[in-house]
Amino acid sequence: xxxxxxxxxxxxxxxxxxxxxxxxxxxxxxxxxxxxxxxxxxxxxxxxxxxxxxxxxxxxxxxxxxxxxxxxxxxxxxxxxxxxxxxxxxxxxxxxxxxxxxxxxxxxxxxxxxxxxxxxxxxxxxxxxxxxxxxxxxxxxxxxxxxxxxxxxxxxxxxxxxxxxxxxxxxxxxxxxxxxxxxxxxxxxxxxxxxxxxxxxxxxxxxxxxxxxxxxxxxxxxxxxxxxxxxxxxxxxxxxxxxxxxxxxxxxxxxxxxxxxxxxxxxxxxxxxxxxxxxxxxxxxxxxxxxxxxxxxxxxxxxxxxxxxxxxxxxxxxxxxxxxxxxxxxxxxxxxxxxxxxxxxxxxxxxxxxxxxxxxxxxxxxxxxxxxxxxxxxxxxxxxxxxxxxxxxxxxxxxxxxxxxxxxxxxxxxxxxxxxxxxxxxxxxxxxxxxxxxxxxxxxxxxxxxxxxxxxxxxxxxxxxxxxxxxxxxxxxxxxxxxxxxxxxxxxxxxxxxxxxxxxxxxxxxxxxxxxxxxxxxxxxxxxxxx
Numbered sequence: 001x002x003x004x005x006x007x008x009x010x011x012x013x014x015x016x017x018x019x020x021x022x023x024x025x026x027x028x029x030x031x032x033x034x035x036x037x038x039x040x041x042x043x044x045x046x047x048x049x050x051x052x053x054x055x056x057x058x059x060x061x062x063x064x065x066x067x068x069x070x071x072x073x074x075x076x077x078x079x080x081x082x083x084x085x086x087x088x089x090x091x092x093x094x095x096x097x098x099x100x101x102x103x104x105x106x107x108x109x110x111x112x113x114x115x116x117x118x119x120x121x122x123x124x125x126x127x128x129x130x131x132x133x134x135x136x137x138x139x140x141x142x143x144x145x146x147x148x149x150x151x152x153x154x155x156x157x158x159x160x161x162x163x164x165x166x167x168x169x170x171x172x173x174x175x176x177x178x179x180x181x182x183x184x185x186x187x188x189x190x191x192x193x194x195x196x197x198x199x200x201x202x203x204x205x206x207x208x209x210x211x212x213x214x215x216x217x218x219x220x221x222x223x224x225x226x227x228x229x230x231x232x233x234x235x236x237x238x239x240x241x242x243x244x245x246x247x248x249x250x251x252x253x254x255x256x257x258x259x260x261x262x263x264x265x266x267x268x269x270x271x272x273x274x275x276x277x278x279x280x281x282x283x284x285x286x287x288x289x290x291x292x293x294x295x296x297x298x299x300x301x302x303x304x305x306x307x308x309x310x311x312x313x314x315x316x317x318x319x320x321x322x323x324x325x326x327x328x329x330x331x332x333x334x335x336x337x338x339x340x341x342x343x344x345x346x347x348x349x350x351x352x353x354x355x356x357x358x359x360x361x362x363x364x365x366x367x368x369x370x371x372x373x374x375x376x377x378x379x380x381x382x383x384x385x386x387x388x389x390x391x392x393x394x395x396x397x398x399x400x401x402x403x404x405x406x407x408x409x410x411x412x413x414x415x416x417x418x419x420x421x422x423x424x425x426x427x428x429x430x431x432x433x434x435x436x437x438x439x440x441x442x443x444x445x446x447x448x449x450x451x452x453x454x455x456x457x458x459x460x461x462x463x464x465x466x467x468x469x470x471x472x473x474x475x476x477x478x479x480x481x482x483x484x485x486x487x488x489x490x491x492x493x494x495x496x497x498x499x500x501x502x503x504x505x506x507x508x509x510x511x512x513x514x515x516x517x518x519x520x521x522x523x524x525x526x527x528x529x530x531x
Contacts, residue, residue: 001253002262006030006231009252009266011238011281013037014092015506016492016513017272018217018225019135023514025228027521032264034236034254037071037088040095042212047204053352060096060207062087063457070257071235073409073416075276080420082300084459086274090234091218093274093460098206098322099187099214100346100504101141103132103154103511107332108392108501115333115340118394119498122470122479123515125151131511139510140193140215143185149328154185161190161199165314166385167324170347173444174327184323184346187215187506195219203319203349233264237411241269241285241489249287249489255411268520270481270490272513275299275462278495279401280416282466288483293476295402295465297395299500302422303458304389304430307350307450308441309380316349316385323348324385330436331502339428341392343502345437350384353377387437391429392502395464422454430454461505466495481516492516 008024010017013035024031045060046052062085064072071088087093106125111118129152136157143156160183163171167183174181188199197213205214212219226232236254239261244250251265271278279295282288323346331342399421403414434451441449469475472484477496483489492513494505501508
């Protein structure tokens with residue numbers, strides 16, 4: 001078994017791993033990063049090719065069980081209401097995210113105090129605000145500053161992308177009802193920015209940007225990190241975090257594409273393998289689970305959608321495919337609705353003809369094939385858009401990740417098994433929000449609407465499975481991701497989130513990682529092996 005040695009070993013080269021690696025390198029530390037995927041060049045994505053809508057259904061599908069790339073591991077989701085989604089590669093799942101960029105709301109950090117459920121975070125929105133600004137600059141966020149839903153207006157470094165006909169139509173309905181909306185903020189530059197191309201509005205963001213415009217860590221962070229000497233090892237599947245005789249993390253064992261095992265030694269180990277990969281690795285390593293919380297409290301944001309069709313041309317294949325508008329009208333708790341917490345709405349274009357296949361709304365095959373498909377395309381193509389609804393997913397210790405007794409990955413390591421059921425609170429929340437979104441569509445002039453109460457392939461947002469907190473008896477890490485039971489082992493990804501909010505989490509994952517890694521740098525003297 002070959003050995004390498006560095007100051008810090010990071011598992012995962014996605015958003016949180018990229019932030020950590022870059023800041024540690026800037027501080028002069030030697031860093032090794034282990035990434036099970038590889039590099040994906042912009043021209044490998046199919047967004048600029050005629051076959052894009054076909055290849056996205058397999059080659060770039062977000063579900064690893066469907067995609068089945070060599071670097072993926074299988075996931076047993078038979079006992080889950082939704083499928084978990086992810087991507088292995090330099091840049092992580094951001095390579096195929098929609099680039100919705102939103103901060104959590106101030107109330108998201110105080111759920112226990114405000115609503116008597118879940119937990120408060122060990123810090124506040126104000127504590128995190130400077131780190132939001134830091135990552136927004138790095139991620140070329142385009143948007144309109146001054147959103148009244150935020151106390152500081154959530155400033156954006158670049159001007160917003162165009163609203164287009166879809167945005168104007170959606171805004172018309174919201175204005176008629178007197179409901180909040182705001183131009184969407186996206187990690188997609190509206191003008192050339194730090195090596196990124198300006199968005200050409202192709203609308204294929206969710207299956208990779210073939211134009212080099214979408215801000216992803218392989219473009220925003222890794223070039224500088226590599227220049228500063230970070231050692232990035234791709235095709236490296238981590239099998240175990242090792243500890244020494246004192247119970248301190250001393251490195252990681254990883255497996256290359258040929259099945260050979262290697263050891264990466266480090267004084268500090270940081271896990272950035274996402275809300276499934278991180279607890280899986282902790283469970284395989286039998287670490288940090290004295291409280292039994294590793295893998296528990298999984299939150300994945302069940303997602304519903306309302307599609308409206310109009311009798312006029314909206315050019316609704318035009319991007320961005322992220323969020324053209326957002327609404328927080330029904331975000332905060334109103335107990336008269338029959339549930340606590342709320343949801344963010346995002347207005348999105350309908351895309352191309354494949355968007356009208358029957359499977360999206362749970363219809364039969366005959367409704368989305370042959371003559372019915374042609375009829376649907378003729379009526380809807382270019383004339384439809386969606387209000388997507390991301391509801392806050394409250395933590396439940398029974399929603400969890402365990403190691404499978406029967407399913408393994410290509411290296412014989414136990415695959416994760418997902419046990420996840422939507423709560424009654426979530427069911428009531430999504431029913432309320434879809435009904436309101438139908439009202440918004442009708443107020444905008446929709447001639448028909450279609451409701452998808454739950455999209456099964458929606459588990460993009462993997463959070464909560466190694467929760468942070470003040471008390472070592474009720475949490476896995478402290479507020480800076482430092483594992484209570486192993487003083488030089490850290491978790492920097494969404495696993496440590498106490499609650500999920502109703503927001504896309506990438507902005508917060510990166511901001512939390514930035515706050516945590518700067519604290520690690522400031523306090524690294526306390527991590528000396530003699531301590």
